[in-house]
Amino acid sequence: MARMIRVLVAKPGLDGHDRGAKVVANALKDAGMEVIYTGLHQTPEMIAESAVQEDVDIVGLSILSGAHMTMFPRVMELLKEKGAEHIVVFGGGIIPAEDVCRLEEMGVARIFGPGTDTGDIASFIKGSFPDTE
Template identity: 70%
Template sequence: MSSSKKIRVLVAKPGLDGHDRGAKVVARALRDAGMEVIYTGLRQTPEMIVEAAIQEDVDVIGMSILSGAHMALFPKVMELLKAEDADDILVVGGGIIPEDDITELKKCGINEIFGPGTPLEDIVKYIRENVNA
């Protein structure tokens, strides 16, 4: 990508989970790293997330779930992105996500899952290195 264009990221909270400390801290770190960040707020359906991602023309979607609903909601987002021909968007996730589920989620196209304790710098670096532009 050209160095002048800022990476655009949608940080989203799918489902009903209200734990948004992580999502907001990551959003802030990405912004401080020079990216343009749009934060959806709570209670987003997969449909709302995909629609926002397309409308905002983002390069990256970052989703966070701590309620255990990730296996129902993350794959749904991937499905909708494919249906919209928008699966070139880099998709990363975070939250309380067991190891076995991470394998499954990667199979359905989620690029990376960042668990508790991940340094912010690692997330910034991963996005910079893997974003499609």
């Protein structure tokens, strides 16, 4: 039996713009994944701890507030501290090209910009875990 892909979709920061995060969570569910959605206003500590306890394969952060350069590195650092650096991190939001480059250098797997088709996100995730097929 193929194993299931487990994804954590998280919305860090103080803003309440969760439309994108919810749409993506639903789309990934419909693409056959187990999606853990943790709600709004998450701190990096909460996100990392949830990711570890849930043993997810991948974490998606939705960031529209401009705080991406603090949030992504912090979450990745905490995952490492908790012995879970194998968890892949990706994101979505309004993130300038220069920052996308810097985030990818830090190890963020992929940043999806505005107008992304949710099918592309699902394919990207499935492609990242060939052992699940």
